[in-house]
Amino acid sequence: MSDIHEAIRQTIEQNRVVLFMKGTKNFPQCGFSARAVEVLKRCGAEFKDVNILLDQELRQGLKDFSSWPTFPQVFVDGKLVGGSDILLELFEAGDLQKMLEAPKAS
Numbered sequence: 467m468s469d470i471h472e473a474i475r476q477t478i479e480q481n482r483v484v485l486f487m488k489g490t491k492n493f494p495q496c497g498f499s500a501r502a503v504e505v506l507k508r509c510g511a512e513f514k515d516v517n518i519l520l521d522q523e524l525r526q527g528l529k530d531f532s533s534w535p536t537f538p539q540v541f542v543d544g545k546l547v548g549g550s551d552i553l554l555e556l557f558e559a560g561d562l563q564k565m566l567e568a569p570k571a572s
Contacts, residue, residue, distance in 0.1 A: 470527035
């Protein structure tokens, strides 16, 4: 496993909810990232934000790691949930709230 994949894996394992995004949760730098931040905040979720714009190796490594070509990417309990469109759909259906309320699987 490459060093970048190991760093991504550690970030995902050490944080229940991780949002790999363009910008930060306080200063999103694209509309899709802003939407993902808003949805997670509306759920009351605490989450780790990772700005993929700061590191080209991270950007490409994350695409390879997740087999997901676009950003943002949201991981919950170590699993890729998807991007902002999927996050919004899950939120509107009430499924995201249930996912975030459930205790972390061991």
